[in-house]
Amino acid sequence: MRKKLLNTIIVIILMVILSNFALSAYSQDVEFEIRATRNRLAVGQSMQLSLIYKNAKNVSTLQLPEIEGFRSVYLGPSTRMTLINNSFSSTVSHNYRLIALSNGRFTIGPFRVKYKNKEYKSNVLTVAIGENISNGTAGLSKQSKEKRLEDRIFAIMSLKKTKFYLNELVSLTIKIYADGLTVSEVQYPEIIYEGFSLGEYEKHKQYQETMNGVLYEVIEFKTDIFGVRPGNFSFGPAGIKGNIVIKKSRRRPSSGFDDFFGDDVFEGFFGRYQKFPFSFKSNAIPVTVIALPQKDKPDNFMGAVGNFDFNISADPKDIEVGDPITLKMAISGEGNFNTLTVPKQDSLGDFKVYEPEVKVENKIKIFEQILMPKTDKLKEIPRIEFCFFNPLKGEYVNITKGPIPIKVSSSEKEQNIKIVEYGNQTEVSLKNETIGKGIAYIKTSPGEINKIGVYLYKSKVTIFLLILSLGFLFLSLMFHAKLNRLRTDLKYARHLQAPRKARVGIKKIRRYLQEGNVKEFYNYIFKTLQEYLGNKFHLSSASITLDVIEEYFKSAEIKLDIDIINKIKEIFQDCDKSRYSVVDIDKNIMNDAFKNLEEIIDYFQRKKYKNV
């Protein structure tokens, strides 16, 4: 039930999409042609003739005129819609069966039809009727049944020329041939083209073509290529990808073809149709790209290759200093427009020159350049040269156009208007002028161009700088306050200096420890500890003893760790011992004393005393 509902929804969506495609297809150009299923047959045999209308809707049935050698029977219409590279096309065919009546070569068509008040003329087909031919075709049709897939669908790539000049544009055609297979969703061919530049593909064409007596459905892709470096190359192959749609037989497995691809892709919605992806490669083409001749190569040659015409025009020609002139340089003809650059201009020193705007229309490349005369002495726009290499003649061609005469006058218009506006200011210089009313002339330069709605006050940089400067002021004031306190508050200053001075002392003690200088070692241990404790607690350094320290902490109602008291005591005792004893002190004891000193300083640095 749910599956059925889902299928219905998919059908509706696809119908809407298809109807949209159909509408877009009908808005395209209408084409009319005729196709036959065979071009050779025997008397008594028949073939199918189709009158095909591309992108046309509601085409009425054409009453076929008498065709010599045949008798015709109308079979009915058929419609086909194709989607290739997202490009949609639809065809309506009116099909007839033609029965061969007599031997000979006969032409079918051209037929004329009227569609929407416009007459369309078909192509002409030539068909041969004879006994031998019939046998041959019969043999062929039998043979085709045994054909492999590679023989039923393949691609042929061809170049108009295989030996051409550097930058010379050469037409490339890729044809996909399908024998009795319906192909859809064919992608643009992917080509390996090192050393070449590939243009955009034109809209693909679809038609029928007979090759070796077999009628193929052909999809044709066309583009242009040009070589970007000289040498011998292999161009291609082109990779082709798409889908083959085949009608599924009710008996399974129906054929070797089905076995090859496997089954069932669109089971359900499409029911009796299956879609199989295919990919194969076309042939590669050996190509020689010839370097452009160095002999007689003009200095102004910029790489243009083809057969071109060159024209220039300027507007306006009667101007004032600072007014813009539009110089139009048009290059038309056949050739490589991709490599066309702005033609070489003689010195334009007295003009302000702007970058040209480039437009490419149907086989015409136009460079529109704005020139602004700087002085009224200019009489002309200097001549312009365009040089190109003609690959057909194998020679360089130089076209020179101009100079274009111009009339440049000094900028009076602007002054006049300003004079009128600022009558009071200019009365002195132009007393006899008639004072009128009007507006000042337009601006002749675009001025400063900025983004709309971008203001400095919104900028994050501005806000950051405002906050930063305020922060800087606060930091400066804090620093100033600290310096001031250091200058006036001795206790605070000594408190801050204590660890710094202790670090200096420790450095010296470490050196004496390494040297084994016992006397100086203990001398500095004692001195450093005394000085540190004196500075830290704002006491006289010279009078520091363990008793003084204990007394101080007692009066400040702070309890000291026993461990620290013992360490201080030990250091003082060791120092006394070293001074008065003649016995050598062991290095380990010295190491312990040093460690103790560091631990004491570390302890007091980490402790915060409120009453101190």
Next chain:
Amino acid sequence: MFNIDQFKLFLISLFFLTGSMCFAQEEKSSEYHFYRANLLYEKGNYDEAIAEYKKLNEKSLESGNFYYNIGNCYFKKGDLGKSILNYEKAKKILPRDKDLIANYEYAKSNIEIKSIEPKSLWIIKEVDNFFEQFTIDEITKVLFIFYIILLIVTGVCIVLRIPTVKKVMVISVPAILVLCNFISLSKRVDQINKEAIVIENKIEAKFEPFEKAATHFILYEGVKVTILSLNGNWCKIKRIDNKIGWINKDQLSII
């Protein structure tokens, strides 16, 4: 070889470089439109010239000279309201341009009824007129400079222990300048997208946002108004003399 920091620096430089190159490219093409439009103006094709000038706005860019020239085109076409509108836009960018002021004044002199003077103190009018001569960015820059001066002066006063009276006097000068600039900037920022020009001739401002409501006052083409609020297709506006009314929003264009 590159380390990560150097690579980041390279990417940032590349980002700014491509950004500035893109902007430079847009500027070049804008110049092209400008000169084309000037040629069209010369030939008297004002509509085409306006369309060409407006291509700059399509790229979200603006220039005072573009607006000025559009104003001239509309003036030549006889479309006074849109002419004044574009001169107003140009004035936001080129407030001291003499040609622009002259054309703006001339265009305004052609309005059917002369603009009504705002009711406010002369000192406020003078200050407003003074700051009208600067763009928002210029006011921001000056504000920033005065702000830095204020910080330095405050810092110096604290460090040098200047007596309080002198301190107040010295600090108050940059402080007042900062305040004036700040008020002016806030006012200008507040006006963004709120000021509009009447582009239709002789329209009736209603007491209420209904077609059948009673008429409160008349507005003429080219008159500047302030948009207070929106109600569907109706705009609550304030005229320069502080009269408030409702008009259809299609009848005005935001500066």
